[in-house]
Amino acid sequence: MTPPRTTRVVCLVRRPVGEPLPTDFAVEERPLPPLGEGQLLVRNLYMSVDPSMRGRLESTEKHYTHNFTPGAPLDGRALGVVEESRCAAVPPGTYVRHQLGWRERAVLDAADTDGAGRIDPGLAPLPTWLGLLGQTGFTAYVGLTRIVELRPGDTVFVSAAAGAVGTAAGQFARLLGAERVLGTAGGPDKCALLVKEFGYDAAADYRAEPVRDALARLAPDGIDVYFDNVGGEQLAAALHALRTGGRVALCGMMSQFGGDRLSGQRSADINQLIQAVLKRLTLRGFIVRDHDDLRPEFERRVAGWLAEGRITARETVVDGLENAAGALLSLLGGGNIGKMLVRLDDSH
Numbered sequence: 001m002t003p004p005r006t007t008r009v010v011c012l013v014r015r016p017v018g019e020p021l022p023t024d025f026a027v028e029e030r031p032l033p034p035l036g037e038g039q040l041l042v043r044n045l046y047m048s049v050d051p052s053m054r055g056r057l058e059s060t061e062k063h064y065t066h067n068f069t070p071g072a073p074l075d076g077r078a079l080g081v082v083e084e085s086r087c088a089a090v091p092p093g094t095y096v097r098h099q100l101g102w103r104e105r106a107v108l109d110a111a112d113t114d115g116a117g118r119i120d121p122g123l124a125p126l127p128t129w130l131g132l133l134g135q136t137g138f139t140a141y142v143g144l145t146r147i148v149e150l151r152p153g154d155t156v157f158v159s160a161a162a163g164a165v166g167t168a169a170g171q172f173a174r175l176l177g178a179e180r181v182l183g184t185a186g187g188p189d190k191c192a193l194l195v196k197e198f199g200y201d202a203a204a205d206y207r208a209e210p211v212r213d214a215l216a217r218l219a220p221d222g223i224d225v226y227f228d229n230v231g232g233e234q235l236a237a238a239l240h241a242l243r244t245g246g247r248v249a250l251c252g253m254m255s256q257f258g259g260d261r262l263s264g265q266r267s268a269d270i271n272q273l274i275q276a277v278l279k280r281l282t283l284r285g286f287i288v289r290d291h292d293d294l295r296p297e298f299e300r301r302v303a304g305w306l307a308e309g310r311i312t313a314r315e316t317v318v319d320g321l322e323n324a325a326g327a328l329l330s331l332l333g334g335g336n337i338g339k340m341l342v343r344l345d346d347s348h
């Protein structure tokens with residue numbers, strides 16, 4: 001079969017003014033480069049949709065990696081199958097993860113892939129390799145084991161608890177010995193799911209009740225650990241609820257994207273940091289890719305928990321590249337439970 005010479009990609013049309021709109025993105029046909037030595041042609045099967053993309057749409061502030069450019073394709077994590085290979089170690093048919101998502105096919109260096117030979121659809125379905133066994137599960141694992149060094153008996157609070165990192169963090173915290181696991185999410189349905197499916201003891205709807213009141217109600221004796229996906233009001237509330245010597249993993253700041261951050265409406269939360277002085281708290285920010293040495297341990301343990309049926313992987317899957325921008329906007333508004341993914345091939 002003749003190799004395809006073009007692929008459909010999602011391009012950034014213009015930088016959003018305020019909240020991103022569907023018209024800020026477009027699906028276009030772009031040429032694929034010829035395959036060089038050591039390169040692979042990969043057909044993407046699933047791609048990851050991540051909150052960090054919101055920051056990358058802007059021109060000024062650098063986030064986890066480079067910012068997107070108007071007129072150029074977006075990128076992000078994806079899982080695909082090798083269709084053609086000029087690298088003997090990665091033959092056609094191998095499943096690989098890589099960074100050239102937001103397109104149906106990609107030509108990339110074999111050295112820039114991971115998972116080759118390790119992604120086993122028999123061990124866990126392909127979507128799980130981008131979620132619970134992928135970067136977001138790994139983020140939860142790093143945050144709990146290395147950043148706050150979770151101890152048996154800890155009371156743990158997780159924000160954005162019904163998302164990809166949050167559903168992993170609640171379940172891992174329980175298996176790592178936490179005594180009590182509390183979460184916040186938007187809406188009563190998500191809160192009910194947290195308790196029913198994801199190992200949380202109790203959950204509060206941050207849209208319906210101030211989080212400071214919710215924590216006083218759910219953890220009157222305080223919390224030991226806060227896994228912060230949200231920042232802002234929830235971080236300030238956690239600082240009040242933490243016991244002396246408490247630990248915080250600063251993972252992400254969902255509440256500070258877009259309007260809130262730009263208008264500085266929440267800047268008063270920083271004044272709550274006096275709590276860190278008074279209670280000798282440890283607040284530690286982290287970027288997951290700095291902790292790759294933990295990945296083999298993470299994959300072994302989490303694959304084991306999955307095989308034993310002790311944890312649940314959950315994804316929200318949107319079909320088709322033409323719906324990918326909509327999936328990003330939905331994620332930013334809380335439209336996902338677990339990991340937000342786009343499926344690019346409905347045979348998988």
Ligand SMILES: NC(=O)c1ccc[n+]([C@@H]2O[C@H](COP(=O)([O-])OP(=O)(O)OC[C@H]3O[C@@H](n4cnc5c(N)ncnc54)[C@H](OP(=O)(O)O)[C@@H]3O)[C@@H](O)[C@H]2O)c1
Pocket residue numbers: 049050051052135136139160161162163164165166184185186187190206229230250251252253254255256286287288289331332333334335336338339340
């Ligand atoms: N440090 C690292 O290396 C690293 C790596 C990966 C991810 N992260 C961070 O981890 C966090 C979670 O990422 P994820 O991929 O798992 O995303 P996610 O939690 O699956 O999706 C984001 C969720 O954030 C919630 N949200 C949106 N706006 C909010 C607001 N103003 N206040 C509170 N919650 C809000 C929404 O749920 P509701 O319906 O509950 O509002 C939404 O579902 C993000 O902050 C991300 O940037 C960090």
